[in-house]
Amino acid sequence: MKRFSAGRRRFLTAGAAGAAGLTLAGCDVFDPLLRPNHPVRNAMSSANELTYSAQRALIGREALAKEFSESEIRQGMRPNGSTDPNNVEYMFLRQADFVLYRLQVDGLVDTPTSYSLEQLRNMPARTQITRHDCVEGWSCIAKWTGVPLAAILDEVGVQSNARYCVFHCYDIYSGGLSGGVPYYESIDMLDARHPQTILAYGMNDAALPVANGAPLRVRVERQLGYKMAKYIQRIKLVESFAQIHGGKGGYWEDHGYDWYAGI
Numbered sequence: 158m159k160r161f162s163a164g165r166r167r168f169l170t171a172g173a174a175g176a177a178g179l180t181l182a183g184c185d186v187f188d189p190l191l192r193p194n195h196p197v198r199n200a201m202s203s204a205n206e207l208t209y210s211a212q213r214a215l216i217g218r219e220a221l222a223k224e225f226s227e228s229e230i231r232q233g234m235r236p237n238g239s240t241d242p243n244n245v246e247y248m249f250l251r252q253a254d255f256v257l258y259r260l261q262v263d264g265l266v267d268t269p270t271s272y273s274l275e276q277l278r279n280m281p282a283r284t285q286i287t288r289h290d291c292v293e294g295w296s297c298i299a300k301w302t303g304v305p306l307a308a309i310l311d312e313v314g315v316q317s318n319a320r321y322c323v324f325h326c327y328d329i330y331s332g333g334l335s336g337g338v339p340y341y342e343s344i345d346m347l348d349a350r351h352p353q354t355i356l357a358y359g360m361n362d363a364a365l366p367v368a369n370g371a372p373l374r375v376r377v378e379r380q381l382g383y384k385m386a387k388y389i390q391r392i393k394l395v396e397s398f399a400q401i402h403g404g405k406g407g408y409w410e411d412h413g414y415d416w417y418a419g420i
């Protein structure tokens with residue numbers, strides 16, 4: 158973690174120097190990015206895109222997040238954000254133990270499909286003990302069990318123009334006069350197909366509690382907590398999220414947070 162953030166800062170500096178037309182001697186790793194019209198350099202329009210490009214180009218976003226042992230689970234998973242959605246459809250599904258729940262997977266896919274919880278539980282599962290880092294500054298280690306998102310994507314067949322998975326959730330944040338704003342999030346295909354990206358229905362060897370996103374929430378272990386949508390209703394494959402809600406790719410992104418929240 159420490160080494161990484163130092164690298165990120167160094168890279169920011171290098172990017173700024175490049176943009177100002179300076180060259181950095183003795184810093185081979187950045188050289189290609191300093192060339193004019195380098196695609197990565199052209200993407201550096203904001204610190205967020207810089208972070209995104211930097212992690213993609215230099216750190217290797219395919220790398221696995223650290224996994225922990227059972228003995229390192231020292232606390233319950235602290236619930237945060239929505240913990241008890243009061244959307245009518247959700248409350249209806251919940252009182253019947255989510256038997257009627259269906260995960261919709263659609264958008265730019267060959268075969269739009271819906272999955273019951275039972276079907277998801279019968280697919281090959283992955284269990285991982287990881288640390289959840291919230292942007293508010295707290296962390297929890299917990300054990301997650303679920304279906305790799307990649308398996309679902311393979312089943313439905315992702316079309317070649319699909320760039321993002323958008324997670325639409327049941328919980329609605331009150332939006333004053335304009336009514337409610339549903340929680341939603343998005344990740345790119347690299348994160349979607351990352352081996353630790355799972356649709357979790359289990360936590361710490363039990364069914365996923367409502368407070369932590371029942372019946373289904375995503376784990377995106379290389380990013381901060383707000384990317385990990387809880388109460389998932391629908392996963393839509395899209396080419397762009399510009400037309401969805403505030404257009405920034407997520408509820409918190411529409412309120413100013415970075416779209417790419419790498420850790």
Ligand SMILES: Nc1nc2c(c(=O)[nH]1)N[C@H]1C(S)=C(S)[C@@H](COP(=O)(O)O)O[C@H]1N2
Pocket residue numbers: 234235236237238239290291292326327328340341368369370382383384385386387388
């Ligand atoms: N649908 C939904 N997903 C959400 C949130 C939320 O409010 N609604 N909060 C996010 C934030 S900020 C964090 S830190 C984690 C919290 O997950 P937890 O309740 O399991 O700790 O969920 C994320 N996913």
Ligand SMILES: [Mo]
Pocket residue numbers: 237290291292293382383
């Ligand atoms: Mo968070």
